[in-house]
Amino acid sequence: xxxxxxxxxxxxxxxxxxxxxxxxxxxxxxxxxxxxxxxxxxxxxxxxxxxxxxxxxxxxxxxxxxxxxxxxxxxxxxxxxxxxxxxxxxxxxxxxxxxxxxxxxxxxxxxxxxxxx
Amino acid sequence: xxxxxxxxxxxxxxxxxxxxxxxxxxxxxxxxxxxxxxxxxxxxxxxxxxxxxxxxxxxxxxxxxxxxxxxxxxxxxxxxxxxxxxxxxxxxxxxxxxxxxxxxxxxxxx
Numbered sequence: 001x002x003x004x005x006x007x008x009x010x011x012x013x014x015x016x017x018x019x020x021x022x023x024x025x026x027x028x029x030x031x032x033x034x035x036x037x038x039x040x041x042x043x044x045x046x047x048x049x050x051x052x053x054x055x056x057x058x059x060x061x062x063x064x065x066x067x068x069x070x071x072x073x074x075x076x077x078x079x080x081x082x083x084x085x086x087x088x089x090x091x092x093x094x095x096x097x098x099x100x101x102x103x104x105x106x107x108x109x110x111x112x113x114x115x116x117x
Numbered sequence: 118x119x120x121x122x123x124x125x126x127x128x129x130x131x132x133x134x135x136x137x138x139x140x141x142x143x144x145x146x147x148x149x150x151x152x153x154x155x156x157x158x159x160x161x162x163x164x165x166x167x168x169x170x171x172x173x174x175x176x177x178x179x180x181x182x183x184x185x186x187x188x189x190x191x192x193x194x195x196x197x198x199x200x201x202x203x204x205x206x207x208x209x210x211x212x213x214x215x216x217x218x219x220x221x222x223x224x225x226x227x
Binding site for chain 1 (some may be wrong): 149151153158159160161162163166206208213214215217218219220
């Protein structure tokens with residue numbers, strides 16, 4: 001079963017509004033989560049690293065004020081797309097590492113399809 | 118930073134045949150190499166991974182090989198089935214920030 005749960009799976013919003021996407025690690029604690037953006041038929045582009053209890057680290061070119069990240073607990077990170085515009089429409093995916101005896105594994109959420117109209 | 122190249126970009130195989138996807142990486146410090154399968158509209162699903170201390174790993178019809186000297190790793194799918202059709206991504210990292218290949222669209226013909 002899924003070890004990282006992401007909600008909502010789909011959301012449509014109007015231009016200028018904000019949208020919050022949740023990413024939860026199930027049955028394990030994740031001090032670090034990652035947020036990706038994926039355009040059609042392209043690979044995953046890392047947007048930011050979400051750190052529990054501290055500020056997120058953003059990749060070059062990603063607007064911090066546009067994409068607000070909050071890692072409020074060891075099992076929850078949220079991405080808020082503020083003042084959304086049509087160009088923000090995309091597939092957003094989160095991931096978290098789960099530690100196991102042989103090391104750690106990176107698991108991804110189901111993704112959120114954001115459409116801004 | 119790490120740069121991962123993946124080939125081929127598309128792969129069409131007859132059901133029952135094998136599929137091979139190859140990736141190269143640039144950073145010799147990378148020590149974790151996962152492979153993901155992504156179906157349309159869904160998040161990537163971890164299917165197998167390998168660490169730098171082993172050269173090969175197998176899980177049923179899926180196997181991954183790693184050549185640290187040459188800095189390349191490969192995914193092998195044997196006895197392909199229609200449900201294997203998807204986009205496959207390789208990735209590499211040494212610090213938890215995954216660098217992804219561009220992806221391979223695999224189509225299994227019935």
